[in-house]
Amino acid sequence: MxxxxxxxxxxxxxxxxxxxxxxxxxxxxxxxxxxxxxxxxxxxxxxxxxxxxxxxxxxxxxxxxxxxxxxxxxxxxxxxxxxxxxxxxxxxxxxxxxxxxxxxxxxxxxxxxxxxxxxxARPDPLAATEAELLCHLDHHHPHTVERLCRLVDPHRLHGVRMVRPLRLDRHGLVLRLELVNSDRDIRLRFPAPVRHPDQLGAQIEALLRQARRCRPPRAHW
The missing domain is CATH 2.30.110.10 (Electron Transport, Fmn-binding Protein; Chain A)
Structure with missing residues (x-):
């Protein structure tokens, strides 16, 4: 912080x-x-x-x-x-x-x-670049966010109107699920903690590989 x-x-x-x-x-x-x-x-x-x-x-x-x-x-x-x-x-x-x-x-x-x-305590390795990375993901890769939602329990997606990336740290990515009158935050954990920013791409790709093995959610936003 x-x-x-x-x-x-x-x-x-x-x-x-x-x-x-x-x-x-x-x-x-x-x-x-x-x-x-x-x-x-x-x-x-x-x-x-x-x-x-x-x-x-x-x-x-x-x-x-x-x-x-x-x-x-x-x-x-x-x-x-x-x-x-x-x-x-x-x-x-x-x-x-x-x-x-x-x-x-x-x-x-x-x-x-x-x-x-x-x-x-020591700073998270992604702290200095988190804002830029999240905005890039949100603005330029909405389909990536949509695919990652396959990792979310389908019951948690019921009533969701919008999904946006909220937080990124060495342990994983947090998605904000926006409903009509409330929000849900879901953490998608990386297979291994990120120790250097150069490792982030591989961890995101590992999550996407997991997502490909899941059925697409029925919810739409």
Missing amino acids: LVAAQSLGLRTPGYRADIAGRHSVTGDGRVRVDLPAGSHMARDIAHQRETVAMIEVTDLAPTPVRDRVRARGTLTGWLSPASIDRNAGDGQLVTVLDLATAELSTTGGTTTIDPIDFST
Whole structure:
């Protein structure tokens, strides 16, 4: 979520800033945030030396589904200045968040993530290109999506009006089944986890081979 986040906000006492594209995760599991050195938030952090802070990230589907929010994450901790980058325009204050708590909320509920687990996590190999790949699949290969629907239990397709690719990660592809008043998300698991983006084509083809052995669904959209 953090690697490809397009909706990312930072809150400190009295201030809020959009930090999408200004953030990264360091090797030791801290979140780095680069702030314009002349901003009110940056000056306050530099003066305080350490302040309580919250980062809110919203994971949005890149495809035009009805409800684009796939998940929400909340990171809280202590934000402190690390250095000033004089090479960026008028200068940037480099800050780091020492994580205290982290929560991830999805349609399945809310999960608390231990800071140690967060620090040892690594980005999904498809995270940086997921949006582009999903949009390409949705816009240029609708027949591929239709064939993959053969892998879905026919009973789950009853009443479906539209199917779009929703999520893509190392474990597989998630399809969003849109009904009149509700949605269903179905994960199609790859035979083996993807360890590098170059392996994605082979895993999609493996799913299509499985689909060819299934009878076409009766549902139409």
